[in-house]
Amino acid sequence: MNHRLYFTVLCVIGTLLLACKKDTPTIEDDSYTLAIPIGFPTPSIPxxxxxxxxxxxxxxxxxxxxxxxxxxxxxxxxxxxxxxxxxxxxxxxxxxxxxxxxxxxxxxxxxxxxxxxxxxxxxxxxxxxxxxxxxxxxxxxxxxxxxxxxxxxxxxxxxxxxxxxxxxxxxxxxxxxxxxxxxxxxxGNSPYDQYFFQNQSNALNESEIRGLNLFNSDALNCSKCHSDFNFTNEDFTNNGLYEIYADSGRIRLTGLEEDRGIFKVPSLRNVALTAPYMHDGSMNTLEEIIVHYQSGGKNHENKSPLIQGFTITDSEKEDLVNFLKSLTDQEFxxxxxxxxx
Ligand code: HEC
Ligand code: HEC
Missing domain, CATH: 1.10.760.10 (Cytochrome c-like domain)
Structure with a gap:
């Protein structure tokens, strides 16, 4: 191909490309890429x-x-x-x-x-x-x-x-x-995420790390329900809040006695910002919640066997609260x- 022809062909292709572009500007400009936090899966989108x-x-x-x-x-x-x-x-x-x-x-x-x-x-x-x-x-x-x-x-x-x-x-x-x-x-960019998913070992202090270990321990069981990247196993359970529930929970949906007093396990992300807590807003502080789990909660026929009560010192409680606060994502x-x- 001589140079002149080559140049003409290039011009024609170029004009065609520009023409295409001109016809479909919205499709090109409108595309959106979801910024998925490091360590998170891709959510399914219909x-x-x-x-x-x-x-x-x-x-x-x-x-x-x-x-x-x-x-x-x-x-x-x-x-x-x-x-x-x-x-x-x-x-x-x-x-x-x-x-x-x-x-x-x-x-x-x-x-x-x-x-x-x-x-x-x-x-x-x-x-x-x-x-x-x-x-x-x-x-x-x-x-x-x-x-x-x-x-x-x-x-x-x-x-x-x-x-x-x-x-x-x-x-x-x-x-x-x-x-x-x-x-x-x-x-997904809280200090916890920076520490756990982004390998920034200084993102959590010692107290927060001790709290994280308590949260994941077999004695406390927190991470058995509040699990994975979103701090929920997506399950429905009873965490021993009451003996008799004013709001009967999942039984309203299923009609099954085994669903009385059963609620979704909530995510704990940004939990320091979302007080009051529980389905009825009946708890005001993270400390109060730890005292609740420490006691093993109220007896309810559907209470999860994971809610057993445990011993914990005051300084360990502080560590656990500090860890929960490290789930706050200022950037979000x-x-x-x-x-x-
Ligand atoms: C058997 C599963 C289970 C275990 C174990 C468990 N939780 Fe929960 N947690 C729940 C459920 C269910 C709720 C919501 C109950 C409701 O809405 O009434 C909840 C609520 C909470 C809340 C309130 C969240 C909000 O936004 O209202 C916090 C905080 C919390 N749990 C922390 C913990 C900690 C800390 C531990 C360990 C000491 C723990 N949980 C152990 C199931 C569990
Ligand atoms: C008057 C307060 C109020 C308004 C207004 C409101 N919500 Fe809510 N929203 C709630 C409450 C309370 C719940 C929990 C209800 C429940 O569990 O039965 C909730 C739950 C939800 C949930 C479920 C989240 C989950 O994790 O299960 C979504 C999604 C939601 N709201 C989106 C919206 C959208 C979108 C609007 C506006 C169109 C809206 N809400 C307006 C109070 C409100």
Whole structure:
């Protein structure tokens, strides 16, 4: 090939490439790569809701928008605050008209990995979970049809919806966009992660390391339930909180007596930020929780045999609390991508 021809061919190819690029700018610009923390597995993401920048942006806008509630007074973020690792600091959160909910809000950190949502595990996907607060009398007290109607009057939503899912605002779009945003809420850069997954031996001090060893010990059993990278085995169990439960837990879902007083094992990530604790917010401090496990808890027919009680000195308690505090991930709670705009 002579030089001139070669040059012409290159120009033609170049023009074609540019032309292609011009036709499909959104696809290229919209791609999003989830920043998975070191040592974490890849969460599964539904085929019909792959992450894109515009889907996440729409989900984020919805998450912080009070117009999702009937009287436009509360948003998802009212009960899932970024500064508190997407939990809140009430025993029971307040919904519209300050109505008191029936459970303690949970942190949404790493919710992408949760296979069974809510404390009795009755909801399988983040997409489906979105309906719960929207319809719940004590939360948004609204309904999807009216919500779609309301948001369809907002030109910003109309445009974002087309960009993100190539369709009009709908239940499909609202539920998927909120799920997409929540899947980005990954927390895995606490001092514990730096020590354990990133080989930074100075990230934990001696007391925190002693606490970690106690947490993993056969005497305390904590890591038998609060296990793996997300500090939960995803199981449902009874940790001896009460003899008689006002909130009967998983039996509400299954109707089985063996599920009375049974709740999901919560993740302990960012646990220093998510007080009060347990399904009913009945414990206020990490120290109180250790005293509870130390005593072996209340007798309940479904109590796990792993809750036996143990002896522990005051300085060991301090070590264990220090370790639990090392699960706080400052980068996560300060991440600009997760703050209200
Ligand atoms: C009034 C307070 C309140 C509002 C508003 C609220 N939530 Fe929640 N959220 C809770 C409580 C309380 C729980 C635990 C409920 C349970 O276990 O039964 C929860 C649980 C969840 C869970 C399950 C997490 C898990 O690990 O099982 C997800 C996901 C969630 N909320 C997302 C949202 C989204 C998205 C919105 C907005 C559309 C929202 N929440 C609005 C209080 C609230
Ligand atoms: C048999 C399994 C099991 C064992 C062992 C266990 N836990 Fe738990 N833990 C649970 C369950 C279930 C809950 C939630 C109970 C509820 O919601 O009422 C919980 C709740 C907690 C909470 C509150 C989290 C929150 O956000 O509300 C902390 C903190 C905690 N456990 C720490 C520990 C420590 C420390 C140990 C070891 C001394 C331990 N757990 C041992 C099952 C267990």
């Amino acid at each position: 085929e019909d809701n792959q992450l894109t920048k515009s889907r996440i942006a729409l989900g984020k806008k919805l998450f912080f928008d009070t117009s999702l509630s009937r009287d436009s007074s509360v948003s998802c973020a009212s009960c899932h605050k970024p500064s508190l690792a997407f939990a809140d600091d009430e025993a029971f959160s307040l919904g519209v008209e300050n109505r008191l909910g029936v459970r303690n809000s949970v942190s949404l950190a790493n919710v992408a990995y949760q296979e069974n949502l809510l404390r009795e595990g009755g909801v399988p996907t983040l997409e489906q979970q979105v309906l719960v607060p929207i319809q719940d009398h004590n939360e948004f007290d609204f309904n999807m049809v009216l919500l779609v109607e309301r948001l369809s009057k907002d030109s910003v939503y109309v445009t974002l919806s087309q960009q993100a899912y190539d369709r009009e605002m709908s239940a499909f779009v609202i539920s998927r966009a909120l799920a997409a945003f929540q899947r980005t809420l990954l927390s 709670i300060q991440n600009p991508a997760f703050q209200q705009e």
